[in-house]
Amino acid sequence: QVQLVESGGGLVQAGGSLRVSCVASGRTFSSYDMGWFRQAPGKEREFVAAITASGNYRVYSDSVRGRFTISRDNAKMTVYLQMDSLKPEDTAVYFCAARTSPRRTWQDLGAYAYWGQGTQVTVSS
DSSP states (O other): OEEEEEEOOEEEETTOOEEEEEEEEESOGGGSEEEEEEEOTTSOOEEEEEEOTTSSOEEEOTTTTTTEEEEEETTTTEEEEEEOSOOGGGOEEEEEEEEOOTTSOTTOGGGEEEEOOOEEEEEEO
16 A cells, blocks of 8 residues: 655746655555646546656656656655646646556556545646
8 A cells, every 4th residue: 555645736827847746655665656647627637747666767748748857766755746837738636646557558547556635736827
């Protein structure tokens, strides 16, 4: 069992930056690939970025590649999402998740068994 708690969301102007964090507790964090997803009002939850357990491979959605950076600190049991050049369409609740089904794609919500409660990110125009 892994418990995940996100923080760092808030209100930012378009073009600005924000970093959200996700702290894990419970079983060994360093053994899990981790992902970030987001969900805007009235829309389905969508994949944003993911990172392998060791941190040596990252994958991003087309909509955030080049603007967002995922990273992790296994000693602190924390995964981060640095968001730069934010746009109003990035407004959403951001969730971190631990990947437990490596045979499913990174973008598949079903590949992740453990989820945080989410943190709101609002980008004003």
